[in-house]
Amino acid sequence: MNTTPIQTRIIDGKAIAAELRAKITSDIAERMANGKTAPGLAVILVGDDPASAIYVRNKHRDARAAGMNSIEIRLDADCPMSRLLDEVAKLNHDPDVHGILVQLPLPAHLDSNQVIDAINPAKDVDGLHPVNAGRLSSGLPALVSCTPQGCLTLIHSVLPDLSGQHLLMLGRSNLMGKPMAQLALAANATVTIAHSKSRDLPGLCRQADILVAAVGRAEMVRGDWIKPGAIIIDVGINRIDGPDGKSIIKGDVHFDQVMGIAGAITPVPGGVGPMTIACLLANTLTAAKRLDG
Numbered sequence: 001m002n003t004t005p006i007q008t009r010i011i012d013g014k015a016i017a018a019e020l021r022a023k024i025t026s027d028i029a030e031r032m033a034n035g036k037t038a039p040g041l042a043v044i045l046v047g048d049d050p051a052s053a054i055y056v057r058n059k060h061r062d063a064r065a066a067g068m069n070s071i072e073i074r075l076d077a078d079c080p081m082s083r084l085l086d087e088v089a090k091l092n093h094d095p096d097v098h099g100i101l102v103q104l105p106l107p108a109h110l111d112s113n114q115v116i117d118a119i120n121p122a123k124d125v126d127g128l129h130p131v132n133a134g135r136l137s138s139g140l141p142a143l144v145s146c147t148p149q150g151c152l153t154l155i156h157s158v159l160p161d162l163s164g165q166h167l168l169m170l171g172r173s174n175l176m177g178k179p180m181a182q183l184a185l186a187a188n189a190t191v192t193i194a195h196s197k198s199r200d201l202p203g204l205c206r207q208a209d210i211l212v213a214a215v216g217r218a219e220m221v222r223g224d225w226i227k228p229g230a231i232i233i234d235v236g237i238n239r240i241d242g243p244d245g246k247s248i249i250k251g252d253v254h255f256d257q258v259m260g261i262a263g264a265i266t267p268v269p270g271g272v273g274p275m276t277i278a279c280l281l282a283n284t285l286t287a288a289k290r291l292d293g
């Protein structure tokens with residue numbers, strides 16, 4: 001076994017996201033100088049989940065800072081399905097709105113699939129509508145979910161060509177695992193999707209040249225699960241109690257254990273998180289260009 005420690009590179013998601021936001025901001029300024037509309041983003045938040053409220057606030061802040069119109073629609077936690085569908089229908093028909101995002105998870109009485117189905121696919125900046133998910137898997141232009149798109153950008157920052165690389169996707173959600181697998185496949189990687197029912201997760205992970213972890217369990221991926229030199233993309237944002245009783249955020253990967261083994265890793269926080277919003281802004285600009293020219 002190779003025991004020589006590797007100099008693990010830390011992938012700076014914050015800096016890469018800032019670069020992407022700067023590019024979007026200048027594209028929007030140029031667009032508006034040419035007499036075109038400002039891209040408009042509408043985010044619907046149902047209920048008062050504190051983590052969701054923070055995400056929505058940050059999306060609003062970054063959209064405004066980039067020069068977009070940004071509206072936030074807050075509905076009560078007990079809002080009926082019909083009310084939520086009415087809001088989506090209004091936004092579908094509003095010419096100033098180019099991107100619609102319904103913050104997930106929704107309260108248990110609301111069916112997220114039904115809501116997503118109601119969004120105009122051309123405004124579905126989450127890439128969750130079956131039309132966009134299907135187009136992505138068919139290799140057609142689509143709006144693609146923001147977090148996997150951000151992950152791909154981070155992988156490309158250390159490995160421009162994914163051809164023949166074995167990417168293991170840990171997690172199979174519609175928002176992350178499935179679109180990540182499709183993006184990696186389109187980039188010529190060999191892709192495995194593993195999940196909670198997979199046998200021998202450590203063994204599967206050890207085969208991966210690129211490991212993307214989105215399982216929602218703090219530090220589940222240990223140092224001895226990692227192939228030396230692998231690229232690790234940690235999508236986890238897990239709040240746990242710190243030593244002084246304050247809550248701290250940990251990823252799905254045991255960062256300290258994989259340092260010196262992995263070739264590169266995204267930190268938590270400061271890795272994937274900032275990329276998600278930057279990609280949301282990119283999708284909103286793309287949607288505005290397709291809808292308004």
Ligand code: GUN
Pocket residue numbers: 101102103104105126146147175276
């Ligand atoms: N909740 C956590 N991440 C996301 C996201 O990317 N989109 C939506 N709609 N909800 C989320």
